[in-house]
Amino acid sequence: MKKLLKRKSNFQLLKFDLKMKLSALFLLTALFAMHANTSYSQRNKVSLDISKKSVRQVLEQIERKTDYRFVYKLDDVDLNRKVTLKVSDELITKVLDVIFNNSETEYAILDKQVFLLKKKTQSLSDPPSAGPVTPGPVQLQVTGVVTDDQDIPLPAVNIIEKGTGNGTSTDFDGNYAITVSEGAVLVFSAMGFKPQEITVGDETTVNVKLLPNTEQLGEVVVTALGIKKEKRSLTYAVTEVGGDQFTQAKETNLANALSGRIAGVNVSSLATGAGGSSRVVIRGNTSLSGDNQPLYVINGMPMDNTTMGGSASTSGGGFNIDHGDGTGGINPDDIESISVLKGATAAALYGSRASNGAIIITTKKGALQAGIGIEVNSSFTLDSPMDFTDWQYVYGQGNGGQKPGNQSEAVTWGRRNWGALIDGSDYIAFDGQLHPYTAKKNNVRNFYNTGTTFTNTVAISGGGEKTSYRFSASDTDNKGLVPNNSFNRRIFSLNFNSRIGEKLTLEGMVQFNKSKAYNKSSAGDATGNPNWVNMLANTVDARWLDPGYDENGTEIEWNETPYASNPYFVANKFKNTEVRDRFIGQFSLNYQVTEDLSVKGSVSKDYSNFNFTAILPTGTLYTNNAAGEYHGFDLIVSETNSMLNINYNKDLSEDLNLGAMIGGNIRKYKNEQTSFDGTQFIIPFFYSFTNLATSTAIPTNKHLTTNSLFASFDLSYKDFLYINATAREDWFSTLTAADGGSSDNNIFYPSVGAGFIFSQVLKLPEWVNYGKLRGS
Numbered sequence: 001m002k003k004l005l006k007r008k009s010n011f012q013l014l015k016f017d018l019k020m021k022l023s024a025l026f027l028l029t030a031l032f033a034m035h036a037n038t039s040y041s042q043r044n045k046v047s048l049d050i051s052k053k054s055v056r057q058v059l060e061q062i063e064r065k066t067d068y069r070f071v072y073k074l075d076d077v078d079l080n081r082k083v084t085l086k087v088s089d090e091l092i093t094k095v096l097d098v099i100f101n102n103s104e105t106e107y108a109i110l111d112k113q114v115f116l117l118k119k120k121t122q123s124l125s126d127p128p129s130a131g132p133v134t135p136g137p138v139q140l141q142v143t144g145v146v147t148d149d150q151d152i153p154l155p156a157v158n159i160i161e162k163g164t165g166n167g168t169s170t171d172f173d174g175n176y177a178i179t180v181s182e183g184a185v186l187v188f189s190a191m192g193f194k195p196q197e198i199t200v201g202d203e204t205t206v207n208v209k210l211l212p213n214t215e216q217l218g219e220v221v222v223t224a225l226g227i228k229k230e231k232r233s234l235t236y237a238v239t240e241v242g243g244d245q246f247t248q249a250k251e252t253n254l255a256n257a258l259s260g261r262i263a264g265v266n267v268s269s270l271a272t273g274a275g276g277s278s279r280v281v282i283r284g285n286t287s288l289s290g291d292n293q294p295l296y297v298i299n300g301m302p303m304d305n306t307t308m309g310g311s312a313s314t315s316g317g318g319f320n321i322d323h324g325d326g327t328g329g330i331n332p333d334d335i336e337s338i339s340v341l342k343g344a345t346a347a348a349l350y351g352s353r354a355s356n357g358a359i360i361i362t363t364k365k366g367a368l369q370a371g372i373g374i375e376v377n378s379s380f381t382l383d384s385p386m387d388f389t390d391w392q393y394v395y396g397q398g399n400g401g402q403k404p405g406n407q408s409e410a411v412t413w414g415r416r417n418w419g420a421l422i423d424g425s426d427y428i429a430f431d432g433q434l435h436p437y438t439a440k441k442n443n444v445r446n447f448y449n450t451g452t453t454f455t456n457t458v459a460i461s462g463g464g465e466k467t468s469y470r471f472s473a474s475d476t477d478n479k480g481l482v483p484n485n486s487f488n489r490r491i492f493s494l495n496f497n498s499r500i501g502e503k504l505t506l507e508g509m510v511q512f513n514k515s516k517a518y519n520k521s522s523a524g525d526a527t528g529n530p531n532w533v534n535m536l537a538n539t540v541d542a543r544w545l546d547p548g549y550d551e552n553g554t555e556i557e558w559n560e561t562p563y564a565s566n567p568y569f570v571a572n573k574f575k576n577t578e579v580r581d582r583f584i585g586q587f588s589l590n591y592q593v594t595e596d597l598s599v600k601g602s603v604s605k606d607y608s609n610f611n612f613t614a615i616l617p618t619g620t621l622y623t624n625n626a627a628g629e630y631h632g633f634d635l636i637v638s639e640t641n642s643m644l645n646i647n648y649n650k651d652l653s654e655d656l657n658l659g660a661m662i663g664g665n666i667r668k669y670k671n672e673q674t675s676f677d678g679t680q681f682i683i684p685f686f687y688s689f690t691n692l693a694t695s696t697a698i699p700t701n702k703h704l705t706t707n708s709l710f711a712s713f714d715l716s717y718k719d720f721l722y723i724n725a726t727a728r729e730d731w732f733s734t735l736t737a738a739d740g741g742s743s744d745n746n747i748f749y750p751s752v753g754a755g756f757i758f759s760q761v762l763k764l765p766e767w768v769n770y771g772k773l774r775g776s
Contacts, residue, residue, distance in 0.1 A: 235753025414559030
């Protein structure tokens, strides 16, 4: 049984989905006639050459060669009946007519879903009696529409008058009509949905909404190399999350949205605002020295997830900035699904890069449809700081039970709360002014802003008989918690699919995004971090520090060490700017050599150009002579993958299926960085690299190539026993033998797994509806 796909609309601040039909006027007068011209079944033909194969094998071949998915109850279809047919470029309706001729099965088609049903049994009237005529029960004609939980009409829903043979089914638009006795009970049932009983009163219109029954659906997930498999056939752990889960509460970094959604997946990030990186660990750390993060894959091709300029550290000071990573450039509104491959076995086909697992991202694509679909999605998020510190407000600023008696003591004791009892009397603070010696309980909220994030996405999709496309444009605008911090990102993405002839298919994705960030907070615990505001003495109002500098532009000192920076001086005077331009391009050609054999070639490129500039201004107390510093770098990161796969899938017998794949990949990676650093601006407040007393520019380049061969083998028996084996060998340009040769520059990665669905072959208690053993 195959999964019944659903469309789901997710409203946040604003979202709507319009299907604009070019033939709208004709649809009003000839709905079914036009449907025959615009449906998927009319545009896609089927070719088969089958001799004495079971119905089950025929249906599986149609699914492999097309996008059709069959939905049925096992009791409704004779899957073992033998069929012989030879058709070329025929409509699916004609093919199904041949397959189910002289059988007890009928069908209904909804786009790419084919519902197989047992033929309806019509009630027969009793012959007229020769005796006296007595009035029969009152008959009512009941009509209505059957929809799913998203108000989408459902075709081929069985409607039976309970206790009789009287029944009907819904048409393509979910409409039905049935004549029943007054007070009758109607039973509505459909594959993949929970049955529902409705008692008919005096109402002649009964509309019904069926809820999905997920236990009946055969779930299909995306695995390594973008291969789709039924979840029941997997011999390793995979969890898939639908794209709608990532748009309900948007994150600026897609990876953060995985937090709390998948067992065994831990997500963390630094609290430095929008545009930062995310750290994902699957099933715990496996290395003391590595980053333990999984490989990210988009549409079957590896993606670069480099943290620009290296990972930020929570120790040290200065401009210890989190510059973001690759997942921060993916638009959540473009995601169809994300599959998490847990463990090395699941991701073995990707080699060493996936030793910590893999996260497979599948993006949305256009649909073969008439007209254009437009989707608009807008969201608005508010951020506020959380302060759960249990401050004491009995004793105030000071030391040894004494409050500051002069400005010097106020500066020296700027972070100490060991003073006198808070009594409301006047005292001299760090600024030399008299202030009331009272508790200041709102310093955190008085310093930080309320952060705001607006995200707007517009997507246009459409297609014809052989081509489909989807174009989206997204804009994210963030104002951070720290004053003067902001982030903006724009993403443009195009996905397309085209059939070239009967056997060749072209797929592609092109994405460009540009992001800009201003005045990101330092992740370090020392200099240049505005979060020192949390260390203010409890009788000091944070707003007394504003603007953070005096009339000469010099930082105002508030405590005994210059390394605990004035938070307002950092927010108002420190300057850092980062700009990233990123391009992702993917193209693939798939050629169906025979019914069982296909060849696919793919190429992808992920290119980023990153620029970062940071200014420690004139007047910064902890710099040399308070003359300031300059830090920055230019970085180019590029990854290119070229891949070739040969896929083979064949039914060896009625019960045995073989799937095999062999392929190769060439990966070229480039990381070229030039760092610019200097100290002491010669002309105060003129912030240029050429205005430094001392300066350096240091280039650092890293290039590497990895050549790989890989293969996989899958064997299934009667859909309850599965065996899987994979192998991959990588040759690295960065590994050399002790003698300088290349004989030891390769690593081999094998895997094997098996799965047994014992609930399908063993008699189990009624409360056990599914059971599976797997090992790898």
